[in-house]
Amino acid sequence: MDIGRAYTYMFDDEDWLKKLAIGGLVMLIPILNFVALGYAIRALRNARDGQALPLPEWDDWGDDFVRGLLITIATFIYSLPAIIAILLGVVFAGVFDEQACMWAGYCPGILWSILVAFITPALFLQYAKHDSFGSLFRFGEIWRIVTDQFSTYLVAVLMVAVAFIVAGVIGSVACGIGAAWTSFWAYLVQSHLMAQLQPGTPAVETGAGI
Numbered sequence: 041m042d043i044g045r046a047y048t049y050m051f052d053d054e055d056w057l058k059k060l061a062i063g064g065l066v067m068l069i070p071i072l073n074f075v076a077l078g079y080a081i082r083a084l085r086n087a088r089d090g091q092a093l094p095l096p097e098w099d100d101w102g103d104d105f106v107r108g109l110l111i112t113i114a115t116f117i118y119s120l121p122a123i124i125a126i127l128l129g130v131v132f133a134g135v136f137d138e139q140a141c142m143w144a145g146y147c148p149g150i151l152w153s154i155l156v157a158f159i160t161p162a163l164f165l166q167y168a169k170h171d172s173f174g175s176l177f178r179f180g181e182i183w184r185i186v187t188d189q190f191s192t193y194l195v196a197v198l199m200v201a202v203a204f205i206v207a208g209v210i211g212s213v214a215c216g217i218g219a220a221w222t223s224f225w226a227y228l229v230q231s232h233l234m235a236q237l238q239p240g241t242p243a244v245e246t247g248a249g250i
Contacts, residue, residue: 041192041195041244042232042236042238043195043199045082045232046199046232046236047203047229048233049087049228050092050094050095050225050228051202052092052093053093053095056095056096059095059097059134060100060221060224060225062098063076063079063221063224063225063228064220064221064224065192065220066079066180066224067220067221067224068220069224071233072105073108074104074105074107074108074109074112075101075104075105075108076104076107076108076183076215076227077095077104077107077111077112077227078100078103078104078105078106078107078108078223079098079100079104079108080164080224080227080228080230080231080233081108081111081164081167082096082100082104083095083096083228083231084164084165084168084231084232084234084235084237085168087231087232087235087236088168088235088238093157094150094227094235099158102244107167107171108248110167110173110176111163111164111167113173114167114176114177115160115163117154118147118156118159118163119153119156119162119218121149121152121153122148122149122150122152122153122156123149124149125145125146125148125149125152126145126146126149126150127145128145129142129143129144129145129146129149130142130145132144132145133145139209143186144179146204154205154219158186159182159186161196161197161200161230161233161234162185162186162234163182163184163228164177164231164234165185165234165235165237166178166181166182166185168234169238189237191238192237196233196234196236199229199233200226200229200230200233203225203226203229203230204223204226205225206226206227207219207222207226208221208223210222211223231240
């Protein structure tokens with residue numbers, strides 16, 4: 041897995057500044073920010089197909105919006121058990137005045153949230169492969185993405201987490217506004233890392249293994 045390439049490939053595009061600037065502006069606007077997620081899915085496909093410059097043009101706003109919306113809905117559905125568990129813990133703690141009741145909901149909720157965060161990158165790869173909302177709930181296929189190359193997937197997810205942490209730190213320097221651009225960059229990092237997990241993916245460049 042070429043981790044360094046995933047962090048920097050976007051800057052090789054001669055129009056990288058324009059494309060990332062648009063992405064950051066889109067990320068700033070609620071609802072419209074779904075377009076940026078759809079764009080990241082197209083970047084994943086381009087990297088998967090071995091394009092040397094995977095950043096797409098900003099020329100498919102409607103479909104990108106739908107893709108981003110659907111993957112957000114799917115992620116929310118996966119998160120529902122955690123939300124319900126935490127809410128029940130709060131309610132029971134209020135009714136019975138017992139902190140144990142609150143933590144009985146918090147602990148399973150937090151654990152489930154971690155699991156959802158762990159498989160979310162796989163959802164992006166699954167959607168990029170099939171381009172259908174239903175495919176996001178083919179649990180067997182998604183689980184195989186995670187387990188077939190588990191050590192590689194784990195490294196990829198950790199590197200995605202690092203990218204978002206870096207994005208948050210750097211973005212906060214600009215009073216939080218810069219986080220829109222750095223978060224968009226982090227999604228592009230995720231796209232490339234997930235593309236490298238696709239069996240048979242052409243090599244974008246000769247990369248270092250992990």
